[in-house]
Amino acid sequence: MSTLSDLLAEHTDLPGSAVDHLQRVVGEWQLLADLSFADVLLWVEDSASPKETRTVICVAHCRPTTASTAYPEDVVGTVASESQHPQVLQALVEERVVRPTDGGTHAGLPPRGEAVPVRWGGEVIAVLSRDTNLSHQRAQSPLEVAYLDCAEDLCQMISDGTFPIRESRSDTNSSPRAGDGFIRLDTEGRVVYASPNALSAYHRMGLSSDLVGRNLAATTRSLVTDPFESQEVAGYIRDTLADIPGRRMEIEARGATVLLRALVLKPGGKRVGAAVVVRDVTEVKRRDRALLSKDATIREIHHRVKNNLQTVAALLRLQARRTNNEEARQALTESVRRVTSIALVHDTLSMSVDEEVDLDEVVDRLVPILSDVATVSTPIKVRREGSLGVFSAERATPLVMVLTELVQNAIEHAFEPGAPGTVTMRAERSARWLDVVIHDDGKGLPPGFSLERSDRLGLQIVRTLVAAELNGSLGLHPGTDGGTDAVLRVPLGRRGPRYWNAT
Structure with missing residues (x-):
């Protein structure tokens, strides 16, 4: 089943910050559904649809635990229709909370057909709808009234763009x-x-x-x-x-x-x-102790793998210093860099509880190492612009390897011997893609250069990882202001079937 990230990648062109906000909304909305006694649906406008029709599709659905669901069937993937969800289209066009025509407030009753625009950065990026199962009437007890009052406040804050806040x-x-x-x-x-x-x-x-x-x-x-x-x-x-x-x-x-x-x-x-x-959670804590012990064991495994990889890197570094053959020394030095980059991923995982890696943190720790092990004599400045974001462990390792190779390739081959320079890593993340450009202000590509025909081991490794592990694309092009741009694009969501209409 497609995740929210997959559906946002398929149907929208939202920037990464807006996607992150929608992820936070979905992370919080079980509380909203329970307080509302209603199903909560998240709708986004399909970017591929003509502007005059404004096709709006459901990308997530949350059922309440405090009441019966209004939608026993799966709603994700359906298109908002004038017959079933007219308030969703109205909230998107008018950019305001749209309530049923039979009343402006809850008056002690759960919402029926209400739509709330979701704002981020002053713009409406999605719509939340709240729908109650009308076959189950609830008494207007103090608990119901207190729940609904709080839900109204949270919905208004979502419309204002002040909820949810950034939390772990x-x-x-x-x-x-x-x-x-x-x-x-x-x-x-x-x-x-x-x-x-x-x-x-x-x-x-x-x-x-x-x-x-x-x-x-x-x-x-x-x-x-x-x-x-x-x-x-x-x-x-x-x-x-x-x-x-x-x-x-x-x-x-x-x-x-x-x-x-x-x-x-x-x-x-x-x-x-x-x-x-x-x-x-008194009783739950007792049962969780065994799970916490297993989690600690997994993190300890990552820690030991990191230590073993660092030992391998140290042995390779020692061997490189004792080798007289320049070609062998360079190969060993490159191996040190590659092993070290993998070790940093495991180091991050050893401190994580969700098997996810913050690539910004890893890259920022890796940049000084790249400069230290470079074979050029003149220091080259390396800097990062934009955020790479968080990746799962299985994708983080090849991505870090690719970035390491591309930066190192620029450091060693883009500049004349002894000439200073700067390598800039520019990252931009959207709902669909992570785009990274490794730009250098060096001498540019040699005449007749072809990435596909290059015999450099580092570029061969990069091409293999990008195609086989990341399902992405890579290109090397002359920079607009001189130098060279290595352009990497990595998809963030799976491409699935288009939406279907349920009326």
Whole structure:
């Protein structure tokens, strides 16, 4: 099944920052679906469709855990139609929240056919729709009203472009859900509503009274036995109310372990309080210890692989210093560079929990090494512009190898002996592609040069990795301002079948 990244790559030309924002929206929207008692769908305009028709396609779907779904069938891939989703097209054209014609607010009832524009950088990049299963009517209890009030605020913040905020993916993925325990705070930090599950979690931590009317920061601080942790959690709640984002916390009190996450609510830019979700994970923590041990083992394996590769690189470097043959010395030096680049990927994985690699971090650590092992005598400046982003481990290793070879090729072959120069790595990431240009301000390509016919080992390695491992393309061309451009394009999503229409 295609992922959100695949569908965005297939149907849009959104820049990388907009794609990242939509990923954050999807990372948060289980909370929105649960608070809304509604299915939440993400719609984007298909870039290949004619402007006059404005084809809008669903690329993601989230069902609520607090109510019955409105769509038992899979909606992803369907096209918004005038009969089923007219509000989606209207929200996209008018760039505003579109609600049903029978009422402007929820009035204690879940939303029916509502569309919310998703803004990023001041532009509408997608639309969220909320749809409730009308065959299951809900009572207007205090819990339902508190949930829906919070959902309205979050939807307005999505339309304003102020939610979600930039947080770590692991923080979002492991956060409590609304059904685990929900607390609504006013602007002063006092509890105006606490769900039964939230109250049960606080009772397990030692609270003997109700939460409503109490200051949550002071109450939580009094329950936590560790003085440093109690100050930290109280400060986290106060900072959230002041619109200072932080990471969700895990607190312990009287043998209980509770996850707590707070979100400021500021629809229309005005702070109206905060939403807090909590979850009692006391029993879960006991079962997770075995998984944490396995995760630590995997990271230790990556650490040992990195150490072994560094040992190999050190032995090759030692052999290169003792070799009198210049050609052999150069081959050994190039091997040192290649082994070191792979070792850096494993070093990053040894500190990661999700088997993903931040290429910016790896490349920035690799650049000084490239300059050190270069065979040229004059230092060449190497710099990076733009962000390469995060890649899975299986794609990160060949990509780092390719970038290493291209930069090293420019350092060693683009400049006259003794001449200074600069090699610039320019990266641009969109929904579909990662485009990287390795530009040097050197002497340019030799007459009659052909990448396909080149016998340089480094370029042969690059061509093989780009074609076989990355499914990308590579070209070497004269730069517009002189020098040479190595142009690399790597697809970020799988090309799948076009959308189908479900009416």
